[in-house]
Amino acid sequence: MLARIYVTLKKGVxxxxxxxxxxxxxxxxxxxxxxVRLGKYMEVKxxxxxxxxxxxxxREMCEKLLANPVIEDYRFEITEE
Amino acid sequence: MLARIYVTLKKGVxxxxxxxxxxxxxxxxxxxxxxVRLGKYMEVKxxxxxxxxxxxxxREMCEKLLANPVIEDYRFEITEE
Structure with a gap:
């Protein structure tokens, strides 16, 4: 599976x-x-x-490592590769 | 309008x-x-x-500044805010 993860700064940061x-x-x-707001885009196989x-x-990876939940939001979608 | 721009490294880089x-x-x-492949995500109002x-x-912004077309691919979508 391929997870496409988008990490953005929270509004106000x-x-x-x-x-x-x-x-x-x-x-x-x-x-x-x-x-202009910059964020990160990650593809995880x-x-x-x-x-x-x-x-x-x-979701757990995002919470633990890929995003900083204090200042960042994340969303992701999972697809076949 | 809101442009969501995704910049990724080309395959092989x-x-x-x-x-x-x-x-x-x-x-x-x-x-x-x-x-894992990392990329950039940008929101341009x-x-x-x-x-x-x-x-x-x-498209012109991506070619000139936001992406490096030698090593990066980009795609974008434009929506109402």
Whole structure:
């Protein structure tokens, strides 16, 4: 199975890296950019045969290692590879 | 409009950061992990009223700044906020 995991900063948490990208876009002339938020995207290949089996495992991985639940939100989807 | 942009390393490009995460997961006891690839996820808010208008702009931003087309692939979707 393939888990696609998206980790984003929670609303309200400052994102200086996003602001830097925003300013870079503005200095390239993109004046319609209102906001940029950066996050992480992860693809985890798992040796399970059913999505139902991997779902609680992926959730646990996110809580323990892949995201910081204090400042980050995560969501994921699990598909066949 | 809100553009959600996913940037991933091209197939074949080494991903040492992904390998580090994979080893961390293994050392936490997740022995079913076969591979981990890390990428970037970006949310860009744009002051356009139609998705069709923003699509070529977002593509250009990706080519110029947000992704490195030599080693990275990108895809994006544009939605109402």
């Amino acid at each position: 400052l994102d200086p890296q996003g602001k830097a990208v925003q300013h870079s876009l503005e200095s390239l002339g993109y004046d319609k950019v209102k906001d 798992l040796d399970y045969s059913r999505a139902g089996e991997s779902e609680p495992i992926v | 080494l991903d040492p950061q992904g390998k580090a995460v994979q080893h961390s997961l293994e050392s936490l006891g997740y022995d079913k992990v076969k591979d 744009l002051d356009y009223s139609r998705a069709g208008e923003s699509e070529p702009i977002v």
